[in-house]
Amino acid sequence: MSVMRRIIIVIFLAAGVTYVILLCNLWRTNNYWLPSTDSDRNTDQLIACTLKPSVSAIRKLGIFSPFLCTSNFLQVSEQHGNHKFELPYGIRKAERFFQMALSRLSYCGLFAEDNGSPSCKKCVVVGNGGVLRNKSLGETIDSYDVIIRMNNGPVVGYEGDVGRRTTFRLFYPESVFSDPVHYDPNTTAVLVVFKTHDLKWLKDLLSGQRLIRTYAFWKKPAMQLIYKPHQIRILDPVITRKTAHDLLHLPTKFSRHEKPKHPTTGLIAIAFAFQICSEVHLAGFKYNLEDRNSSLHYYGNDTMFQMTQNEYHDIAAEQRFLKELLDHKTIINLTEE
């Protein structure tokens, strides 16, 4: 009798385990960008918004706030798997630096506190590509709810082609404006952390310390911040990681002699947009790799030649991914004639 009972228990347990495994697999294939964990005001409203099926397919992150908060970043990082990866894909070995930088920031919310209801946002991600020159897209770009720009792509002097408004600007120390002429009080500046020195840099500038050592940077970083502490956020590295691994399928391991390839800020900005917007349009994302003399950006004199020399990005993979999104009409190309 007791043997029979034991067998039945074992069968039940086995069935239970199988069920859980099946469920996990289903969950993973549908939702490999993490299930929902946060429940702050902004993200609740994002859930209420109906997404185009193609957007929800790409929004595999689940719903969570894209910025780290000083109060719970260790906990959130563990939920997001950030504790297992080093920068730029996680916080491993840099926890202390994240803590130092985050403790200097006054907000970690998505939209400014006074900005009514951040529900269904129509967003445009404005790349810095030379394709924006003389297209007079400024007014169209300004008509979106949310305008996401990156690095030091200027607005001042280029309003007719790229618009005036900037809701979010993704940056890193080597790419952020240092000239106050570019200051915009309505911008939230989002630090994409690539190395521990980026966090130290932010902490030092916010606490009014002078930067002494700048050797750890790719090129000279900004020596002053034009943004106020309440305008600054730190991007959750899970977004950079998912951009590299899940969207671009960049290799996760590199041999000793290879330079690791990371996504461009432009692609990270697109992944960020999918995280917070119900509709995503693009402008200025063309790289004309064939014509090395064509202008790289809508400003300045750099040519495509500079980009082909870049060893840190996989431009071909990024172009393939963008083409896929455009072909499936997940995103719309504003620069299209």
Ligand SMILES: *[C@@H]1O[C@H](CO)[C@@H](O)[C@H](O)[C@H]1NC(C)=O
């Ligand atoms: C853009 O327009 C200006 C003024 O009309 C012109 O001088 C310039 O060559 C044009 N640039 C391009 C890339 O077409």
Ligand SMILES: *[C@@H]1O[C@H](CO)[C@@H](O)[C@H](O)[C@H]1NC(C)=O
């Ligand atoms: C910032 O927002 C205010 C209020 O909406 C607006 O009046 C102002 O023109 C904006 N400034 C810039 C630089 O966009």
Ligand SMILES: *[C@@H]1O[C@H](CO)[C@@H](O)[C@H](O)[C@H]1NC(C)=O
């Ligand atoms: C690019 O510019 C260089 C130097 O100005 C010139 O020699 C070359 O012919 C140009 N190539 C093309 C494809 O226009």
Ligand SMILES: *[C@@H]1O[C@H](CO)[C@@H](O)[C@H](O)[C@H]1NC(C)=O
């Ligand atoms: C770009 O080239 C033009 C003409 O050669 C020059 O006047 C201008 O200062 C250059 N701009 C920058 C940002 O170097």
Ligand SMILES: *[C@@H]1O[C@H](CO)[C@@H](O)[C@H](O)[C@H]1NC(C)=O
């Ligand atoms: C957007 O459209 C323009 C104009 O047709 C094209 O040159 C560009 O490559 C397109 N952008 C992307 C990312 O495909």
